[in-house]
Amino acid sequence: MKYFFKNDYSEACHPNILQALVDTNSVQQLGYGHDDYCKQAEDILRSKIKNEKAGIFFVSGGTQANLLVISSLLKPFESVIAAQTGHIESNETGAIEAVGHKINLIPTDNGKITTEGIQKILDTHLNIPHQVRPKLVYISNTTEVGTHYSKSELEDLYQFCQSKNLLFFIDGARLSQAIAIPEADLSLEVIAKNCDVFYFGGTKNGALIGEAIIFNNEKLCEDFPYFIKQKGAMLAKGRLLGIQFLELLKDDLYLKLGEHANRQTQKLKNAFDEINTRFLTDSVSNQMFPILKKEHIEVLQTQFDFYVWKEIDSDFAAIRLICSWATTDEAVEEFVAAIHNLN
Amino acid sequence: MKYFFKNDYSEACHPNILQALVDTNSVQQLGYGHDDYCKQAEDILRSKIKNEKAGIFFVSGGTQANLLVISSLLKPFESVIAAQTGHIESNETGAIEAVGHKINLIPTDNGKITTEGIQKILDTHLNIPHQVRPKLVYISNTTEVGTHYSKSELEDLYQFCQSKNLLFFIDGARLSQAIAIPEADLSLEVIAKNCDVFYFGGTKNGALIGEAIIFNNEKLCEDFPYFIKQKGAMLAKGRLLGIQFLELLKDDLYLKLGEHANRQTQKLKNAFDEINTRFLTDSVSNQMFPILKKEHIEVLQTQFDFYVWKEIDSDFAAIRLICSWATTDEAVEEFVAAIHNLN
Amino acid sequence: MKYFFKNDYSEACHPNILQALVDTNSVQQLGYGHDDYCKQAEDILRSKIKNEKAGIFFVSGGTQANLLVISSLLKPFESVIAAQTGHIESNETGAIEAVGHKINLIPTDNGKITTEGIQKILDTHLNIPHQVRPKLVYISNTTEVGTHYSKSELEDLYQFCQSKNLLFFIDGARLSQAIAIPEADLSLEVIAKNCDVFYFGGTKNGALIGEAIIFNNEKLCEDFPYFIKQKGAMLAKGRLLGIQFLELLKDDLYLKLGEHANRQTQKLKNAFDEINTRFLTDSVSNQMFPILKKEHIEVLQTQFDFYVWKEIDSDFAAIRLICSWATTDEAVEEFVAAIHNLN
Amino acid sequence: MKYFFKNDYSEACHPNILQALVDTNSVQQLGYGHDDYCKQAEDILRSKIKNEKAGIFFVSGGTQANLLVISSLLKPFESVIAAQTGHIESNETGAIEAVGHKINLIPTDNGKITTEGIQKILDTHLNIPHQVRPKLVYISNTTEVGTHYSKSELEDLYQFCQSKNLLFFIDGARLSQAIAIPEADLSLEVIAKNCDVFYFGGTKNGALIGEAIIFNNEKLCEDFPYFIKQKGAMLAKGRLLGIQFLELLKDDLYLKLGEHANRQTQKLKNAFDEINTRFLTDSVSNQMFPILKKEHIEVLQTQFDFYVWKEIDSDFAAIRLICSWATTDEAVEEFVAAIHNLN
Known part of the structure; x- marks a missing residue:
């Protein structure tokens, strides 16, 4: 072949994860993410991003994470702003529209958006209530075409979003690969400090399944468990997600x-x-x-x-x-x- | 002022319509569009488009007509293709996404789309099942920026759509104004022969409210009354719509x-x-x-x-x-x- | 016949309404409910219910009013409580579910619900987040089977709802008929004081079309115009609704x-x-x-x-x-x- | 403890599954369920139910399976019939309503429905198009309260459904436990022969995650992959599901x-x-x-x-x-x- x-x-998971699954297999645990492993992984993540009050939730995959975050944050008439190359636009079979929201697109060659691009969307959505209200900006880091946003670029985007009353969400399906770029000057903490919510991808970095959704503001996720359950994303054996993130976080694997x-x-x-x-x-x-x-x-x-x-x-x-x-x-x-x- | x-x-309705409302006011009629006036108006429309089997339904407004037609024709993972200036994209508060469907946009300066524009959408939606399936082409005639499609342009678009297994829907909020352009070579019959479904606008042409949705293929609308009711678009006194279209059609008003x-x-x-x-x-x-x-x-x-x-x-x-x-x-x-x- | x-x-509209339509027909007015007639009708309603800050919106029909109110007030995982005979349950083709919400049913013989019935729903929805969160109580007055709620019954229900953090919505498709029952001890003001939102029906009481949705708390309807537009319920010639309610309110017609x-x-x-x-x-x-x-x-x-x-x-x-x-x-x-x- | x-x-997975994960871990495979293990598991299932044309899809959990199957089979105005104790009614946070469909409930003490119960729903849904159209019957085997349907009971229900043009769907979260009841006279083949679609549960019978959805009629699932992707249910590493079902099926584990x-x-x-x-x-x-x-x-x-x-x-x-x-x-x-x- x-x-x-x-x-x-293309491969399954890192050997450390496999070993952890073997080691914990017969322990009885509570279901639905209330197990010890999920709690430990959450605690480590909160510590790494230096935010004790972050809301952390583990789900299976990226499209699922995106549709959950976006549908939980937007009112029915609000829209999400994204790059034309964005995963939610081009590779998720209309998952965002299926939960009711329009994606306002910013043209791009390199997969990245700018504050000018966002402003242009805002400028063309002033006809209230005949148009959607743009409310959330979505980016991926790294992007779908391999490029990345540096720390200072994220700072600029987040400050701009805050000044415009927009939420800022980072799709981190390949966040580890972004953080691993030395010149990007990133870390989990830097990411967390420069957005309202992000997800930290496991599937594309050595886990069998799993993305960790991290809300930096606990008020944004008070009702998030209802969404996880309603969209079919709550695993009975949530331990499978917790165990994997515990291993990925151990010694910064x-x-x-x-x-x-x-x-x-x-x-x-x-x-x-x-x-x-x-x-x-x-x-x-x-x-x-x-x-x-x-x-x-x-x-x-x-x-x-x-x-x-x-x-x-x-x-x-x-x-x-x-x-x-x-x-x-x-x-x-x-x-x-x-x-x-x-x- | x-x-x-x-x-x-800005004005209410044509005096003929007002007179007809006065004349019919006290007659008892069946509700929900089963009244005599709706039936007569439907018959006249069928006769004008020379299609005895056309499915005809009267609703109140344009956004309503668009969301009803599109949501009734598409499966949850199918999308609609439209001009970037299209009314469904820019002026309906995300009504189409709110019923679950993505709009694939064709850039345009003059409000019109071409077969090349449609083909480009098709060419970039081949990654099954990771992308939506484009299934319906939406245009407005006249367009949102005052331009129009002529008979031969509609013929080209419809033939192209048929060859690609796409449905073709014409938003006729200002259809009378399009037909009134001599060089366009249009008529209700020409419109009907060159699309799968269109709506014939009353609100912007002298009615108080009212758009007539016309399906040229009865199989496309077998279940349409369920949609009308479910979306809150079925008037108890449907007579109000029938009476108005009767007057608009009389002597080609x-x-x-x-x-x-x-x-x-x-x-x-x-x-x-x-x-x-x-x-x-x-x-x-x-x-x-x-x-x-x-x-x-x-x-x-x-x-x-x-x-x-x-x-x-x-x-x-x-x-x-x-x-x-x-x-x-x-x-x-x-x-x-x-x-x-x-x- | x-x-x-x-x-x-079965009949069209009261002669006064017809006359008002004739009288105002050629006056130019702003669209989308910003016309003078809507504003006047709103003012009269605010005065009648003695609440200057009430949010008032006119729409075409009852199913439309119900789906707009309920979808604007509930989060995606919240449900509405209703009588098994409720119009939203039995006669609206799943309109409420189509906008995403479960209806929790209270069995009833006489079309009315009680605080005990509501409490039973609450008691069986404690398994968070595996069940919907009941959040709004829906009743009709008069009910779908001709019975009615008196002033004291409404007071009891509303106090109960407030004590349980539930919103209370009265479908008033036949509200005039309820108010017209002497022993009920009702008035528009009494209704308004004993619910969070209600609609005052025109269609079934002499209007061609029209229901007036009245939010007693302006904060509940800040974004309501977006919903009206998105669901296809915003009439370009909103004047048609304003004129009719003006006439219905004049001399308590x-x-x-x-x-x-x-x-x-x-x-x-x-x-x-x-x-x-x-x-x-x-x-x-x-x-x-x-x-x-x-x-x-x-x-x-x-x-x-x-x-x-x-x-x-x-x-x-x-x-x-x-x-x-x-x-x-x-x-x-x-x-x-x-x-x-x-x- | x-x-x-x-x-x-409460426990993770059967040791055979764990061993298979270890054995296959480093093999490169195609993503999204196109791996060898999924294909082999599908073939074994088709052979066991003696239907070469069955459509088989693996997803993560029961709520996910239910919402996918039901939303893929119903038109927007169609409803599902279920027992009042049904999992989709009581324990899925309104997942079915969130994809737009009403559940018509049959009262029950023992968790089971009867043809009489179905007929009663049909008899009270004749007011077209003002009511939803019941189209699919949902049962669980074993039920949510531990009872079960025997072979002959399933035959009766399925024949009745076919005679009424209703689809029949069996939630098999605990199907192995049902088949394991000797007096029930069941097998995977018997189940498959007596419904249109069912799912065969892994999570509650020794898998980490995983439910196998089986359509007995391939026409019912032509577009199913689009639904899986759109709802966030498609795992990049679908192998995780295939491997587990392979082990569960081996020697009838x-x-x-x-x-x-x-x-x-x-x-x-x-x-x-x-x-x-x-x-x-x-x-x-x-x-x-x-x-x-x-x-x-x-x-x-x-x-x-x-x-x-x-x-x-x-x-x-x-x-x-x-x-x-x-x-x-x-x-x-x-x-x-x-x-x-x-x-």
């Missing part, structure tokens, strides 16, 4: 896994740079979009599995390469060798 | 009213042309968007009431002028005189 | 019409009493449910149109008779004669 | 676990029988509701953890005892001893 550079969920994913991807990038490859976006995270001759893509496809992302012209297309917490050195070396052989 | 050129619903509205607007346009005014869009219907010096706008505002539509630059802005079935010759002449005085 | 005792919306409807119905009731007829419910309003031999029903059906309501046994069934603001003395006298001829 | 007889999800759970519960029941205890329902599955003196309940609570289910009178209450696939002989023996000591 060809090695997958398709995504960061999440960060090491994010660093690994980024590092492996950058090795591929360096190899492409050596042959003067262009890229669709300027990424230093674990997603990369090199633009290749179609015949070269075919060559690479004989050895590896990955997505052809976007037609550029009749000769060229961009591919998407993703390395994960589990991508092996051997696989990367083989891919690097294959790149060197392209010319 | 200043004369309104703000919209086409709807067409005469549309012609009047267009003609009055074009008189204003001619006056602006004489002073070499530019326009935001190229309209021959009853909406017009002249671009004026801001000082000129202020002058006109002392005499007339209208919307300033869009900032163009620091010196210029576009205004919206609308004439209706009721706009008097005197008011138009005064406005023409005011235009001539601008220089 | 047979005379209708089927419902209270609404009350005179309610009294007429009740009085005509009671004439029928007296005639049935004379032949010792049993009734399904004990009604003194404009709905009545006599239980008749099926052969007698057939006799009456040869002359009059009405609903057969409920099979009682193989020999008997209950019918529903409704008189309206427009029911003539002649029709009532004929029916009374027919009753006398039954034996 | 006190031993839990609270529910059947699911049945052995169901038998164990029932057997342990019946041991408790026998002990209660010896002291002439009454029960709330007549259960032979793994849920049991003995009615005890409150002082006896307090005594048992000092040693064991379980729910007090329902107040009976001032002296007595019913408790709920549940044994699971994991309940040990030691714990059961201790409880039996405690029962014997009650007198």
